[in-house]
Amino acid sequence: MTSFPQRFESLDTWLKTHTQLWQFDTFALLDNPWKNTYPELSALLEQNSLEKENDSFYAEVFRLCPDLKNALSFSKPDLLDKSPQRTLTNDVPNYVSAGIKGRKWSQIQAFVALTPKAESYVEWCAGKGHLGKLLAFQDGKLVHSLEWQKTLCEAGEQETNKLKLPQTFIHADVLKGEGQLALANAHCAVALHACGDLHRELIQQAIVANTDKLCLSPCCYHLTKDEFYRPLSQCAKQSQLNLRQADLKLAVKEVVTAGAREQRLKQLELTYRLGFDSWQRSARQQDEYLPVPSIQKAILKQGFTAFCLWAAEQKGLLHLQAQLPFEGFEAIGQTRYQQIQKLEAISQLFRPALEYWLVLDRAIYLEENGYQVEIGKFCDKSLTPRNWMIRAER
Template sequence: MTSLQQRFQSLDTWLNTHTQLWQFDTFARLDTPWENVYPELAALLKRENLDTGSEAFYAEVFRLCPDLKTASNFLPPDLLDPSPQRTLTHDLPSYVSAGIKGRKWSQIQAFVAHTPTANNYVEWCAGKGHLGKLLAFQDNKPVHSLEWQKTLCEAGEQEAKRLNLPQTFTHADVLKGEGRPALANAHCAVALHACGDLHRELIEQAVTANTAMLCISPCCYHLTQVSHYQPLSHSAQQSALTLRQADLKLAVKEVATAGKREQRLKQLELTYRLGFDAWQRSARQQDEYLPVPSVQKALLNQGFATFCQWAAEQKGLIDLTAKTPFEDFEPIGQTRYQHIQKLEAISQLFRPALEYWLVLDRAMYLEENGYQVEIGKFCDKSLTPRNWMIRAERA
């Protein structure tokens, strides 16, 4: 058994043991879904003036459930060792980073610093080719950037010509296999934050194409066409876990880092949605969650009743509004919002482990197909929370 498989099995067992604490639909239930299994933990969430998410809160959680603290034992050291072949020029001329936002440029630099040098590169889901641009500038080696939006390809080509870089673009839909010819000729394939099926396709197609090296930072595992996760590796296929799209979303669901206005609107929207949900259960006399489509944020400023009127129209429930007034349900929405914040503070304990489980599945699949694989963080979390890198080379 390899080191990756050993880590995976320990992690898989731990996640399986505690599925009730993280694998549930937050909005669908009015109660605490795991109250009977973890009564002391459920009692903690009922306390008044609970500072959810604070160090004191988690200290009490770990006192009641010591096994929840062991997740950190399964996670590797924070940062990936930089490749010995790569020394990044930090004093790059400003014209190279022109048009790239500061944080994104820093992410690209960190990713390139951990990318081994190669004879040529394929940049997967390139956008305007910013990652490929730095590789081409740094190494003066050919970069073939693949992107399905033609306008981005054209913008990238103009930039490459302006800087006189060995970077070419192909307008390609990689989900339809249009990236295979490029991979067949690639020495190293790179992808920074390719979402869901996009990075999965890269891994599978690169294995088939016998691509020598891969450097991937996966992202947004829930952006997939299938309703339930299909494991790549044999080890993950043996797991008892069945992951839904909601579980894949939890793997990348970070505690809010948005600005105060954005956080306020998000809280308001969730409160309104939960209040409307309580109303529709009462009005329809059916105790089940009814999803409501996306809403224009401007509508939220018109108050709870206006939101509910809109939502009732969306769901064909306008006839029920005369019998059951909306106003009584706003306080219920506020109470449910506070309760869900507490439930999510517990489920957040499993987020890093769940993401690592998914990263390990990809790494083990590559290992099973003849690659030597390293995984780790290519930058600090403050730069991007999606900071895992899978670095693989044909053995």
């Protein structure tokens, strides 16, 4: 089996070779950024309506660009060895899962089933401590749950006292290093969906604290204070890829669980935003994208003009409406939305590879610091698309 650094190197080369196809700002573009470099692929996008990307469409993509077929292999997971972990019984009493939504509870169960057994645990960025609660119930071992929101600590504490579980809550800001002592005194640190800088800090602080075992599922890599990605491992530091927050967002850009209504609203909002963007470029006579803040969904129901009035007010452009009315720009927004869908049908091929690149960077960094590391998927994608797990032991 190839080592993590070998895998990283081939993945890194492949991503670097095809940066044009995935490293661009969708909203800022009025045209296909790679149409001259990949003319046949560009022609395919022009002739397809692409209302839904399907197997025959991608078969044609792979025929035109055989090297893109590698995308399929990067979404195939490594397999985690399940034997040394616990067997979860399905008859956990209802009172243990009380107050936890069904999907979240299923994620927690799947995560705990693959968490290494230990004498004590630190639950990182715990929220109300749902993950720690199941660990404490299953193993009867002490769990220290770290959380920076005091109200969540108090709510979790009430629950664990009621159930008489060996779980304590520590009000701590882990980004300020306040989790260090807990990590030094625990055998295993766990984190389910710790975002961006939060899981980076866990890895770095656990190494310093000499924590025996680590089990985490990374999430939202783009939630970071850094404008550009700071690699952890020596391998990634040698990479020529320069990842921006927008690129890190692509690594997790995947709607698997959104309902039809939610998707329709999202499509409508994107169409309106693109239509307004085209209007503001013309009105200001400046060909550059102008970000507009988040909107209350109720405004979308009032139609395109209402959205534009709101957006123009947000950006101090209302006075330009008299010179250039909004009429006609909704249709331009729809055309641009279709164009973006086509470009994203290609850039989405790189999403699993980018996420794998980021997971490997973390795995290799842990190896470089004396850990034995396994990576793989802890549950099915339908339960959560963020299903990578990193398990490490000194």
